[in-house]
Amino acid sequence: MLRTGDHDGALAVSDRLLSDFNLTPQSLLFAGEVHFARANFARSEKIARNCVKEFPHDPSGPILGCRALLALGKLGEARDLALETAKKDIAGEHHLDILVTVLAGCMEPDAAYPLCKKAVEKDPYNVAAHRRLALICRLTGRLAEAAQAADVALKFNAHDYEMVGLRSAVQTATPDNNHIAALETLLAAGCANALGGARVAYALAKEHEELGNSRRAFGFLQAGARFKRQTIRYDVSADLRAMQIVSELFTADKVAHSNAGFDSGEPIFILGLPRTGSTLIERILSSHSEVYAAGELQHFSAAMMQEIRKLGQISDRLELVQKSIEIDHTEVGRAYIERGRPFSGHTPRFTDKQPMNFHSIGVIHLSLPNAKIIHVRRTPLDACYAIYKFLFNEAYAWSYDLDEIAQYYIGYRRLMDHWRVILPQRIIDVDYEDIVGDLENESKKLLALLGLEWEPACLDFHENRAAAMTGSAAQVRQKIYSSSVGRWRDYEEQLKPLADKLEVAGIDPYSP
Numbered sequence: 460m461l462r463t464g465d466h467d468g469a470l471a472v473s474d475r476l477l478s479d480f481n482l483t484p485q486s487l488l489f490a491g492e493v494h495f496a497r498a499n500f501a502r503s504e505k506i507a508r509n510c511v512k513e514f515p516h517d518p519s520g521p522i523l524g525c526r527a528l529l530a531l532g533k534l535g536e537a538r539d540l541a542l543e544t545a546k547k548d549i550a551g552e553h554h555l556d557i558l559v560t561v562l563a564g565c566m567e568p569d570a571a572y573p574l575c576k577k578a579v580e581k582d583p584y585n586v587a588a589h590r591r592l593a594l595i596c597r598l599t600g601r602l603a604e605a606a607q608a609a610d611v612a613l614k615f616n617a618h619d620y621e622m623v624g625l626r627s628a629v630q631t632a633t634p635d636n637n638h639i640a641a642l643e644t645l646l647a648a649g650c651a652n653a654l655g656g657a658r659v660a661y662a663l664a665k666e667h668e669e670l671g672n673s674r675r676a677f678g679f680l681q682a683g684a685r686f687k688r689q690t691i692r693y694d695v696s697a698d699l700r701a702m703q704i705v706s707e708l709f710t711a712d713k714v715a716h717s718n719a720g721f722d723s724g725e726p727i728f729i730l731g732l733p734r735t736g737s738t739l740i741e742r743i744l745s746s747h748s749e750v751y752a753a754g755e756l757q758h759f760s761a762a763m764m765q766e767i768r769k770l771g772q773i774s775d776r777l778e779l780v781q782k783s784i785e786i787d788h789t790e791v792g793r794a795y796i797e798r799g800r801p802f803s804g805h806t807p808r809f810t811d812k813q814p815m816n817f818h819s820i821g822v823i824h825l826s827l828p829n830a831k832i833i834h835v836r837r838t839p840l841d842a843c844y845a846i847y848k849f850l851f852n853e854a855y856a857w858s859y860d861l862d863e864i865a866q867y868y869i870g871y872r873r874l875m876d877h878w879r880v881i882l883p884q885r886i887i888d889v890d891y892e893d894i895v896g897d898l899e900n901e902s903k904k905l906l907a908l909l910g911l912e913w914e915p916a917c918l919d920f921h922e923n924r925a926a927a928m929t930g931s932a933a934q935v936r937q938k939i940y941s942s943s944v945g946r947w948r949d950y951e952e953q954l955k956p957l958a959d960k961l962e963v964a965g966i967d968p969y970s971p
Contacts, residue, residue: 469493484517491523503527522554525561535801538565568598586615602629620655627662632669657686661850673949684859693856695863699870709821711881721792724829730816734845735837736891741812742920751809762794792826820878837891840947840968865960890971
């Protein structure tokens with residue numbers, strides 16, 4: 460019943476198990492899973508605590524507790540419980556999967572690595588163990604080991620499309636070491652689903668580009684984007700309308716006559732569009748002794764939604780945008796800072812690299828008037844191409860069609876222009892091309908604007924061993940490189956329709 464989505468039926472079974480039979484770890488775990496599936500995470504966490512109390516030596520309770528705490532947004536508690544549980548002998552596949560997922564979600568993939576390594580050594584024929592190891596190695600920068608683990612998983616199942624994509628992502632294709640033939644054979648034979656086809660096609664596009672076969676690369680990229688777009692229900696006009704309403708609501712008068720907000724200078728927001736260099740900026744800053752990289756946090760939107768719900772039921776997304784100016788912004792700022800504990804707080808500053816926070820710059824300003832806001836820019840055609848060529852997991856539904864990318868980019872630029880007009884001197888614009896062209900001087904300028912003293916370690920960001928929880932996990936392990944600057948020139952003909960749309964909107968496609 461639970462697996463088929465009959466949550467009411469599963470709940471009835473669970474209630475009977477708990478009332479008519481002796482308690483067991485399995486019955487409690489099942490009850491917790493049922494309530495988790497019904498999004499009653501607080502009840503699930505309570506059951507987990509009861510399981511720990513009744514059966515202190517069984518891993519079911521803490522494993523369920525980790526998962527429920529993570530879903531509740533209690534990241535500090537989830538992390539502490541997960542780290543403590545990781546010290547125990549966790550043998551079950553289900554338990555191990557959850558624990559590794561929680562550790563990764565709590566920015567502790569290095570703690571998950573020995574668990575994954577041990578599982579592979581214990582059972583070399585366990586495909587799931589090799590998959591877990593590949594995923595964790597990618598996050599922790601063990602790229603060669605990630606590729607090796609993916610290779611083993613693919614020997615068991617050549618149609619493991621996630622491993623196909625990961626293997627290409629963590630390696631640079633060369634004439635002597637690539638997977639072109641195998642990938643083309645796999646794609647020609649037909650993939651089991653559209654997402655599988657997308658993963659294979661994107662892998663082919665990446666490897667062909669690295670081998671200098673730009674025309675073939677773009678052809679596979681188009682095929683992969685079409686596959687992915689089939690899996691998404693999306694209307695770009697809704698996003699454009701939301702951005703327009705934000706700019707209409709947040710006027711200079713509204714942001715000038717606000718309450719004081721929450722007094723904290725800890726946050727450094729790094730925002731803009733994805734794939735424009737925000738991870739590079741994060742790694743440079745977090746290599747400073749006074750800055751902690753908190754990753755792509757969902758905390759600000761969660762804190763904002765918490766306050767919006769206090770105003771009553773929200774009927775749609777546009778009403779949500781309208782309510783965002785009416786809320787208690789001081790409380791939003793306070794809740795945001797508290798949600799970041801205990802990850803933040805052990806250094807004077809922390810970075811929040813959630814790109815889509817550009818929608819909420821007005822609310823950020825009202826809620827955290829002392830926070831710093833860095834907007835990372837990139838040459839429009841390079842930015843749009845970098846977005847188009849990347850297969851995201853669940854985010855950025857507009858990124859798989861060049862026309863939709865053009866429309867979204869125009870909306871984004873107009874909203875950023877609006878923020879600069881009503882919040883002069885509030886936003887620090889950083890151009891990716893400038894950082895790549897003169898890393899030391901541009902980094903020094905940025906640190907000065909943030910009120911931080913210069914530290915040479917910022918130039919060695921590629922040696923930063925912190926986990927990279929983004930699509931740039933492989934790139935940030937390398938020294939700075941300029942090969943992606945001007946990459947649009949390899950696809951000038953294919954990107955011409957997009958460039959034309961930007962020019963009609965008054966945007967120069969060829970300069971930041």
